[in-house]
Every structure is written in structure tokens, then in C-alpha cells.
Amino acid sequence: MSRPPIEKSGEKNAAGWFGNVVDHAQRLQGPAVSTYVRKIRDAHPGESPAQIVARLDSRYLTAVTGSGGAVGATAALPGVGTLAAIAALGGEGAFFVEASALYALALGEVYGIPVHDRERRKTLVLTVLLGDEGLLALGKALGTRTGPLQRLGRGNIPESTLTSLNGTLVRRMVKKFALKRAPAAVGKLMPAGIGAAIGSASNRSLGKRVVANSRDALGPPPAQWPVIDGEVIDSAPPAAK
Secondary structure, rough: OOOOOOHHHHHHHHHHHHHHHHHHHHHHHHHHHHHHHHHHHHHHHOOOHHHHHHHHHHHHHHHHHHHHHHHHHHHHOOOOHHHHHHHHHHHHHHHHHHHHHHHHHHHHHEEEEEHHHHHHHHHHHHHHHHHHHHHHHHHHHHOOOOOOHHHHOOOOOOHHHHHHHHHHHHHHHHHHHHHHHHHHHHHOOOOHHHHHHHHHHHHHHHHHHHHHHHHHOOOOOOOOOEOOEEEEEOOOOOOOO
């Protein structure tokens, strides 16, 4: 049975919104990712890729959990009605996607997957967020089951292939994102501060799912720092004496 036109229209609008947020996020975050990862490494010289990944996980979960609690608190503030809270949920959704994009691109930096153009960055973000499902879709589009993310970084994939793939990944992500967020969004609008607790918990749960998906897509962190563009990114400065 075909879906009603209004349902198809809603899904299309959601996909457009989600795609725009991911586009915006990867444009803003892309140039800053190397600096972001480098600053973390500079602050913790000598740490392995696995240790830096653990720090990225922690920072990401802290960021998205704080976002969820803030929206829940908005609904409990005197004089702030549910309409304001619903509007805040839209902003929070964008924040969650942008934080997830930065997290995915930072992981790509640690794993040695260089993505210098817009479509490749978008593919990396969506694949990492979807986990196994994204990895399978990427492998199918590239005609390989072996190291599709590594091939993504080599830059020998037609842009038209990536554009088509990204459209598919966005639609899949919208379905997952919307289904998982709908009950949590209702919980955040409950009165007396209960929504704030549910907001933090639900966002942390979603964040943990993203972290788990990233492991499914990328596998365990590399044992040593990889080479990007001919440079071994293991040159953390010596600790100050």
C-alpha cells in the first residue's frame, strides 16, 4: 500500500532539513577538524589513537547531553510555554546533528581518512552516524566490501556517485533519527523539570548509539597514528619540562 501524499511530503521535508543541517555542519566543521584534534593531542602528548578517540567520545556525549537538558528545562521555566519549547527542539535537533558531524569528522582525522571536499565529508558523516547500515550502502555504491571508508579518502570516486549516495543516506538517517527522537521529544515537554531529566537521558542514549555506530563503521582505532597527505600525524610536541 502506498503512503498518503502528506506522509511522503513530510518525509521529503524532513530529509531536506536534515540534509541542509549536515551540509551546514560539514562546511563549518571541516576546516576546523584538524585543529580540533591537534589541540586535544597537544594537551595530552603521547596518547594513542584509542585514547584520543575515548576523549572525543566523552566530549561528544557531554555536548549532546547538555543540549537535551537545556531544552527540557525550557519547558519548566515560568512564563515559557510549550510552543517555545517545541521551537527549541528544532534548534536542539540541528545542534545534535552538527555536534555529530564534528564528532564523525574528528574520528575520520584520527583514523586517517582525509576528506577534503564537501560531498566526501558529507558521506563520511552520514556513514559514521548510520554505522553498519551506512557502511553497507557505501560499499554497495562503490562496488566493494573491503575498506569502503578508506577508498572514500583516496578521492577516486565520481562526485555524481557520492551525491546520489548521500541522498540515500540522508533519507535513511531521517527515518532512524525521527523514529528514535519522537518519544523523547514528547518527554521533554513534561512539566516540573521532569522533561529536563528525560531530555538529558534521551540525548545521551542517542549519543551513545552514534558512538556505537561509529565503531561499527570504522572498527577499532588504529594502533599507531596514520599518515595523511604524506605527513605522519604522530608529531605531538614533547611535554614541557
